[in-house]
Amino acid sequence: MRGGGSSSSAEPGCKMEGLTLSEAEQRYYCDLFSYCDTESTKKVASNGRVLELFRAAQLPNDVVMQIMELCGATRLGYFGRSQFYIALKLVAVAQSGLPLRVESLNTVKDLPLPRFVVSKNEQESRHTALYSSDADNPASYSGVIPPPPGRIQVKKGSVSHDAVQQRTSTDQQESTSPVVSPQQSPPTSPHTWRKHNRHPSGGNNERPLAGPGPFWAPFSEAQPGSSTSSDPIWSGHSPPPHQENWVSFADTPPTSAILAMHPASVQDQTTVRTVASAATTNEIRRQSSSYDDPWKITDEQRQYYVNQFKTIQPDLNGFIPGSAAKEFFTKSKLPILELSHIWELSDFDKDGALTLDEFCAAFHLVVARKNGYDLPEKLPESLMPKLIDLEDSTVIPVISEVGEQTGEVGYSSSPAEAPPSKSPSMPSLNQTWPELNQSSEQWETFSERSSSSQTLTQFDSNIAPADPDTAIVHPVPIRMTPSKIHMQEMELKRTGSDHANPTSPLLVKPPDLSEENKMSSSVKFTAGNTVNGYSSSDSYASDPEQIGSTVTRQRSHSGTSPDNTAPPPPPPRPHPSHSRSSSLDMNRSFSVTPGQQQAGVVAYPPAVPPRPQPSQGAGPHVHRPVDAEGLIAHTSTSPQQIPEQPNFADFSQFEAFAVSGVNKEEEDEIEMHSEVLQVEKATDSASSLRVAKADGRVEDKAPANVPTSAGKGTTPLAPPPKPIRRRLKSEDELRPEAEEHTQKTGVIAAVLASQPSIPRSVGKDKKAIQASIRRNKETNTVLARLNSELQQQLKDVLEERISLEVQLEQLRPFSHL
Amino acid sequence: LVLLSVICCPQNYPLYIRSVPTENELKFHYTVHTSLDVVDEKISAMGKALVDQRELYLGLLYPTEDYKVYGYVTNSKVKFVMVVDSSNTALRDNEIRSMFRKLHNSYTDIMCNPFYNPGDRIHSRAFDNMVNSMMMQVC
Numbered sequence: 001m002r003g004g005g006s007s008s009s010a011e012p013g014c015k016m017e018g019l020t021l022s023e024a025e026q027r028y029y030c031d032l033f034s035y036c037d038t039e040s041t042k043k044v045a046s047n048g049r050v051l052e053l054f055r056a057a058q059l060p061n062d063v064v065m066q067i068m069e070l071c072g073a074t075r076l077g078y079f080g081r082s083q084f085y086i087a088l089k090l091v092a093v094a095q096s097g098l099p100l101r102v103e104s105l106n107t108v109k110d111l112p113l114p115r116f117v118v119s120k121n122e123q124e125s126r127h128t129a130l131y132s133s134d135a136d137n138p139a140s141y142s143g144v145i146p147p148p149p150g151r152i153q154v155k156k157g158s159v160s161h162d163a164v165q166q167r168t169s170t171d172q173q174e175s176t177s178p179v180v181s182p183q184q185s186p187p188t189s190p191h192t193w194r195k196h197n198r199h200p201s202g203g204n205n206e207r208p209l210a211g212p213g214p215f216w217a218p219f220s221e222a223q224p225g226s227s228t229s230s231d232p233i234w235s236g237h238s239p240p241p242h243q244e245n246w247v248s249f250a251d252t253p254p255t256s257a258i259l260a261m262h263p264a265s266v267q268d269q270t271t272v273r274t275v276a277s278a279a280t281t282n283e284i285r286r287q288s289s290s291y292d293d294p295w296k297i298t299d300e301q302r303q304y305y306v307n308q309f310k311t312i313q314p315d316l317n318g319f320i321p322g323s324a325a326k327e328f329f330t331k332s333k334l335p336i337l338e339l340s341h342i343w344e345l346s347d348f349d350k351d352g353a354l355t356l357d358e359f360c361a362a363f364h365l366v367v368a369r370k371n372g373y374d375l376p377e378k379l380p381e382s383l384m385p386k387l388i389d390l391e392d393s394t395v396i397p398v399i400s401e402v403g404e405q406t407g408e409v410g411y412s413s414s415p416a417e418a419p420p421s422k423s424p425s426m427p428s429l430n431q432t433w434p435e436l437n438q439s440s441e442q443w444e445t446f447s448e449r450s451s452s453s454q455t456l457t458q459f460d461s462n463i464a465p466a467d468p469d470t471a472i473v474h475p476v477p478i479r480m481t482p483s484k485i486h487m488q489e490m491e492l493k494r495t496g497s498d499h500a501n502p503t504s505p506l507l508v509k510p511p512d513l514s515e516e517n518k519m520s521s522s523v524k525f526t527a528g529n530t531v532n533g534y535s536s537s538d539s540y541a542s543d544p545e546q547i548g549s550t551v552t553r554q555r556s557h558s559g560t561s562p563d564n565t566a567p568p569p570p571p572p573r574p575h576p577s578h579s580r581s582s583s584l585d586m587n588r589s590f591s592v593t594p595g596q597q598q599a600g601v602v603a604y605p606p607a608v609p610p611r612p613q614p615s616q617g618a619g620p621h622v623h624r625p626v627d628a629e630g631l632i633a634h635t636s637t638s639p640q641q642i643p644e645q646p647n648f649a650d651f652s653q654f655e656a657f658a659v660s661g662v663n664k665e666e667e668d669e670i671e672m673h674s675e676v677l678q679v680e681k682a683t684d685s686a687s688s689l690r691v692a693k694a695d696g697r698v699e700d701k702a703p704a705n706v707p708t709s710a711g712k713g714t715t716p717l718a719p720p721p722k723p724i725r726r727r728l729k730s731e732d733e734l735r736p737e738a739e740e741h742t743q744k745t746g747v748i749a750a751v752l753a754s755q756p757s758i759p760r761s762v763g764k765d766k767k768a769i770q771a772s773i774r775r776n777k778e779t780n781t782v783l784a785r786l787n788s789e790l791q792q793q794l795k796d797v798l799e800e801r802i803s804l805e806v807q808l809e810q811l812r813p814f815s816h817l
Numbered sequence: 818l819v820l821l822s823v824i825c826c827p828q829n830y831p832l833y834i835r836s837v838p839t840e841n842e843l844k845f846h847y848t849v850h851t852s853l854d855v856v857d858e859k860i861s862a863m864g865k866a867l868v869d870q871r872e873l874y875l876g877l878l879y880p881t882e883d884y885k886v887y888g889y890v891t892n893s894k895v896k897f898v899m900v901v902d903s904s905n906t907a908l909r910d911n912e913i914r915s916m917f918r919k920l921h922n923s924y925t926d927i928m929c930n931p932f933y934n935p936g937d938r939i940h941s942r943a944f945d946n947m948v949n950s951m952m953m954q955v956c
């Protein structure tokens with residue numbers, strides 16, 4: 001900005017754009033500038049001596065205003081050296097009677113020096129009068145934001161153009177010059193008000209310029225009048241009227257208005273005076289549409305605010321407590337009421353503390369207020385707290401028709417400047433923003449959003465990313481047999497959080513399998529433990545199983561299940577004892593039976609219909625073979641006689657086969673007996689038969705069985721199968737079958753052996769028969785129960801098998817991978 | 818149909834008065850003044866119980882033939898009184914409650930303002946707007 005222009009060495013860098021001054025002029029101007037520059041800031045406020053000077057020029061006020069406009073001081077708000085010189089030159093031009101044109105500055109040659117002839121008082125009065133009408137009060141805007149250099153108010157063609165140039169120059173000049181007296185007290189506001197009056201007109205216009213005309217009219221009227229009258233008039237135009245009028249000034253953003261008066265504003269005012277306000281307002285509005293949102297914070301401003309924020313709260317993400325903010329903003333010397341309103345506007349989340357964004361908004365509002373802008377009713381959009389995903393540019397409410405926000409209005413803010421500029425209030429923006437009401441809802445909704453997002457921003461850091469590792473283990477109970485469920489539970493306990501996908505059967509299955517194995521193994525152990533007494537029987541069981549299998553093959557019972565030969569191992573039971581009461585009875589019964597031959601102590605539930613035992617009738621005297629035949633016949637008839645109990649038949653067969661199997665190993669007769677046993681389903685009878693066989697083998701068997709049974713002690717028939725079942729459950733089906741058979745046969749044999757020997761005397765046949773009948777019945781019921789239990793176990797095992805097969809199939813594709 | 822809204826401080830002087838300027842406001846002011854006694858009565862009646870248990874909304878304080886007076890008191894003994902026109906039967910208790918709630922919330926917001934000294938008269942523009950909207954909306 002400096003350089004060029006006049007080459008007066010005495011004047012530091014006086015670059016006059018388009019202004020060539022003669023030597024004398026230069027000297028004169030320099031002196032005048034020095035005279036006016038009372039503060040030695042190289043800027044001359046439009047108040048003070050400059051106005052006096054201009055008054056002294058004895059020029060009509062409008063001319064003076066024009067001059068000020070032209071020289072660009074209105075835009076700047078003060079007279080820089082160049083402006084001052086230009087103004088002086090224009091004064092000279094005006095005084096020469098030449099039309100005021102920028103070109104005249106240089107074209108007019110031999111212009112006499114401007115004459116300033118006035119008395120001091122007059123000067124002052126004129127000064128005030130001029131001041132009142134001076135559109136060019138170079139306010140000592142301690143504003144933070146100088147006017148945007150880009151602001152162009154093309155009111156008058158070339159003039160404006162040049163003025164723009166000057167403006168730019170002045171702007172540049174101004175931008176480099178710091179704001180003066182940030183702590184300007186309100187009393188000076190009237191001056192600045194006037195300046196702001198210009199500013200609005202010159203700057204961004206969002207408000208209709210309805211007021212300026214009537215506003216200036218009285219001034220223009222007043223000014224020509226007595227200079228003294230201008231004072232009252234001017235004083236009469238204290239803030240409220242200014243506000244009213246300024247309301248009409250659609251205007252420069254407060255930021256720009258803060259500092260300087262745009263030459264455009266000067267132009268505006270002149271045009272306003274001379275031209276219909278409507279046209280100007282339209283023009284202004286059109287121009288303003290290209291301007292930014294007046295409430296937008298420039299980067300410099302923002303930086304300044306941030307620095308100020310840091311002085312209070314070093315942590316930029318932290319809050320400024322209300323008390324600290326109160327102190328801070330009280331320094332701005334705004335009335336408490338206004339500060340309160342500013343607070344209400346800026347404290348977005350109503351938490352009594354200011355975040356950085358809120359603080360910037362508040363600061364901005366304070367600055368605006370200091371520069372004369374009235375506070376809006378609602379927080380302007382650009383001042384709203386920053387949202388997470390929304391930028392200022394994206395958030396464009398209806399209000400800001402200048403929503404472009406592209407052409408930044410070059411707020412060359414000087415961050416170093418003291419905070420709230422004490423520029424006086426600017427015209428109220430409220431009434432001039434008709435869109436404010438419309439956007440109120442928008443803002444409200446927006447506020448909701450922003451408040452929510454405010455909370456989002458606040459909690460942003462707190463939102464920890466969902467831990468992907470925290471897989472919520474959702475045990476998927478695979479509905480299987482209870483044992484399966486039990487296994488699953490165990491698996492879950494083991495694997496715990498390993499299940500990312502609870503529904504994945506794959507994840508479940510393998511542990512299932514393992515669990516199963518584990519379980520089965522444990523069961524095995526338990527079975528093994530429980531089978532303490534059964535171990536011996538196992539050996540026996542193995543034989544009968546095989547035998548039984550052969551026998552079963554020999555005999556095929558229609559109703560029997562295919563498992564005749566090898567009943568599936570029963571599922572492992574957690575406890576050896578039967579859960580069913582019948583098992584207890586069986587336990588008791590079998591515990592008793594060894595001791596008592598006819599022990600029918602336990603009342604079995606009449607589940608087993610009495611099986612006709614015709615053979616038995618003839619049996620007793622028939623000796624064993626008869627009995628055996630009877631039994632055999634019974635066996636043959638039993639399946640038909642008791643069709644409704646095929647299981648029984650199976651079981652009986654099984655047992656018979658088992659027994660027979662046992663016998664087979666040793667004696668065929670024993671096999672027969674086992675058959676008989678199976679048929680009868682009364683181990684007692686079978687054993688009795690076997691015992692009654694009066695075969696040494698039987699006897700051999702019996703004692704052999706007896707000790708086993710004795711060894712078993714109280715081990716009943718029922719429990720023995722259980723370990724068999726468990727074993728079957730744990731192991732393959734084939735293997736346990738044999739064991740089961742052997743066990744069962746062993747048990748049966750034991751039972752048989754435990755039964756007391758039937759007297760062989762014919763005479764006691766009837767009794768024996770009756771006893772055997774009773775015993776048979778008892779064993780029938782016991783065996784029936786046993787059969788049902790085994791059937792249940794069979795089903796369970798089958799289910800397990802199916803599930804295992806399914807698992808296998810599921811695993812198969814993975815095995816291929 | 819809310820004719821008058823008054824916020825009174827614990828010392829029973831008004832912090833905020835907003836009325837629909839259609840009728841003789843003085844009458845309403847007097848009514849509110851008398852209703853403050855009723856409010857105090859209700860507060861003291863529950864004095865035995867803990868403050869927390871005390872319901873903030875006091876309900877209909879004082880019905881007359883022309884209007885009804887509703888009361889609401891905060892835990893800090895700040896009283897809100899509303900005078901409602903009796904002719905409006907549509908104004909239910911719940912609506913009154915919600916209005917008091919809004920008043921309370923706005924009052925809290927004012928309290929958050931560090932520039933507000935408790936006990937001062939309330940000049941907040943935002944508060945005015947809220948009360949206006951609330952009162953007008955009912956009408």
